[in-house]
Amino acid sequence: MRKPLIIVTGASSGIGEATARLLSGRGHPLLLLARRLERLEAMALPDTLCRAVDVTDRAALRAAVDEAERVFGPADAIVNNAGVMLLGDMAHQDPAEWERMLDVNVKGLLNGIHAVLDGMVARRHGTIINVSSVAGRKTFPGHVAYCGTKFAVHAMSENLREEVSAHDVRVITIAPGAVETELLTHTTDAAIRRDYETWKQDMGGVLAAEDVAEAIRFAYEQPQRLCIREIVLAATRQAA
Template sequence: MSKPLIVITGASSGIGAATARLLSAHGHPLLLLARRLDRLTALGLPETLCRQADVTDPAAVAEAVREAEALHGPVDAIVNNAGVMLLGKLADQPAAEWERMFEVNVTGLLGAIRAVLPGMVERGRGTIVNLGSVAGRKTFPDHTAYVGTKFAVHAMSENLREELAPHGVRVVTIAPGAVDTELLSHTSSESIKAGYREFTKASGMLAPESVAEAILYAYQQPQGVNIREIVLAATGQQP
């Protein structure tokens, strides 16, 4: 029996790529979305449609979903992994960096959900996995705008979960601590990046594959079981 279609945003590297490899290994056809199409195709996964799409372009995301569903049937889950982390002190950080984080991490996430949600509600099943963060539960130095986006993800996810519970659709928040991905490279301040590296050197970091395993665990529960939130971090990470 064939497995259902799963959509992953931000699938070109890090958690997104690790999740794609894991779900593909479990037999799921996939729709992978990212800005770097070459990185998606390089994964070389079977039954996988790769499309270049920025989550801030909801029309492109919706079109890719329609194309994938025509090939593999209805979307059963979406993993909203696309995100940007631009750390900085509020007094110094360019406003364009705040705007980019909210466009991708908040508005883009909502648009991606909307591309699959009507079908899930109609079918009375589906799973929405949103990548939050430990920074969606507590604050950190130089993270003011970023934690704003992640607190928003956590709040929106919980509100949406309540909204969709009567329709049989699950909403899961995955909240990792520091993960060994490219996310830090987006930050422009070299001093802030150096401080973050010192923090992770002392405390350790999660492998992207560990987060992917948490996503798979939540998804593989019976549809009547909603693992609402998973918070995970390296054992040595204190905050």
């Protein structure tokens, strides 16, 4: 019996790519979404539909989900992983960077939820996994707008979990600390990037994307009657 469809956003690198590879290896058909289509297709995963979709485009995201469900059947889970981290000193940061983070990290996540939730509620089965950050639970220098978006992810996830729990739909928040991904490269402030890299080196390294993917797999593969509401993970030496 074929396993059910899982959707992964931001799947072209980092946590999204690692999650896609892991879940494909577990036998799931996938819908992979990202702006860099060539990176998705280069993975060459079986039973996988790859689409160049920006999560801020609600109509395109919904169209891709509808297409994948016609091919593979109803989506059993979505991993809302797409996100950007644009760190900056609030007094000097370009407001366009705040807007981009709000659009992707908050509105894009809501778009992903909206694309699958009605079907999950109707079927009384499904799992929504939202990738947040420890920056959704505590604050850090230079993270004002970013922390705001990730605190929003935590709040929306918990509120949604309460809303859909009676329909047997699970909502899971994954909150990693620093991870070795491309995320830091989005930050335009060179001094902040340099200090962040020094911080990572001083603690002897950070999480690998595969570590986070394994947490996602673990939470998802629990029985539907069991909802792991939140997993917070970080390198042992990451004290903050």
